[in-house]
Amino acid sequence: MEPKAHHVIIGLFTLAAVAAALGFALWLGKSSADREWAWYEIGFDQAVTGLSQGNPVLYSGVEVGNVVNLRLDPDDPSHVRVLVRVDEKIPIRENTSVGLVLANITGSMSVQFSGGTPDSPRLQGDRGDPPLIMAEPSAFTSLLTNGEQLLKKADRLLTNANALFSDQNTDNLTTILANTREATDGLMARRDELVALLARMSAAAARAEEAAIKVSRVSDNANALLQNHGREVLESMDQALNTIQTTVARIDQLTRRNEGALDAGLQGMGELAPALRELRSTLRNLNQFTRRLEANPAGTLWGGGSIKEISQ
Known part of the structure; x- marks a missing residue:
């Protein structure tokens, strides 16, 4: 029993x-x-991976509804429209923001409302004509997008690295390293010559520095000379030029005033030329007579021939 x-x-x-x-x-x-529901359509301009029908809708972390339907925008398939229902008692306002949040570690996503001020008008939504609210990009979605781009760039980098380290490039790199080693060994073998060359270059640089200092001093002296005496020289030259100009003006004025006398004087000098020639001939004959008299005074005075004129 x-x-x-x-x-x-x-x-x-x-x-x-x-x-x-x-x-x-x-x-x-x-x-x-x-329960009375208010209906809203959330517009997403990015992928909504992890969001599915029945996933919870949160308001500041508190569940207030769920996802009813997901569809692609017929005008732009890259945009997604998500129909959600929210407890009618929860005020969804015009400045309320909405986005996606990670629901759990499996990658499931939830729609979350946040913000909204009491002075902002409240959105009234019904299932026949739900108001459209554009979602803000979520940090997790941005992270996934950037992660995908980062992976693509990493894959491209690895591909380029593989191409860079091809057999041909590896051989070229080996040759370059070998040539570099040979050049380094050659330089080390002639280290003493390099040290001497560097010493000479250092000495030449020192002499060049000394020459530059001297040139700078000369330039400074010339600059000081020009500053101290250049003005006086220029003033003296200016005075001399003024004097020359005055003298030239006076000579020009004198020439104009005595133009007739100068012309007569030049004409007289032209008539004087024959007389000067005759005088030169007479002086030449007199010179010859004097020489003869010195050589033979008696013959010249008492028995000598007549004096002949010798033409030049």
């Missing part, structure tokens, strides 16, 4: 548990059916 009684008790307990579960489910369904 005892085993049968135990089976009866277990059966009754099981039926009671099932009935309680059904009752809770009916109560929960009735509660959901009795």
Whole structure:
């Protein structure tokens, strides 16, 4: 009798548990059916990976509804339109922001409302004509997008690196390193000559510096000379030029005043030329007579021939 009684008790307990579960489910369904909903359409300009029908809708982290439907924008398939329902008691206003948040570590996403001020008008949404609210890019979505771009760039970098380290480039790099080693060994073998060359270059640089200093001093002296005496020299030259100009003006004035006398004088000098020639001939004959007289005074005075004129 005892085993049968135990089976009866277990059966009754099981039926009671099932009935309680059904009752809770009916109560929960009735509660959901009795709730009044406000409907909104969320516009996403990026992918909504991880978001699916039935996912929760949150307001500042508190669940206030769920996702009803997802569809692509017929005008632009890159945009997604998500229909959500929210408890009508929750005020969704014009300045309320909306975006995606990570629901769990499996990658499931939830729609989350946040913000909104009491002075902003409230959006009234019904299922037939839900108001459109554009979503803001979420940090997680931006991270995924940037991560994909980063992976693409990393893959491209690895591909370029593989191309860079091809067999031909590796051989070229080996040759370059070998040539560099040979050049380094050659330089090390002639290290003493390089040191001497550097010493000579250092000495030449020192001499060049000294020459530059001297040139700078000469330039400074010339600059000082020009500053101190250049003005006086220029003033003296200016005075001399003024004097020359005055003298030239006077000579020009004198020439104009005595133009007739100068012309007569020049004409007289032209007539004087024959007389000067005759005088030169007479002086030449007199010179010859004097020489003869010195050589033979008696013959010249008493018995000499007549004096002949020698033409030049």
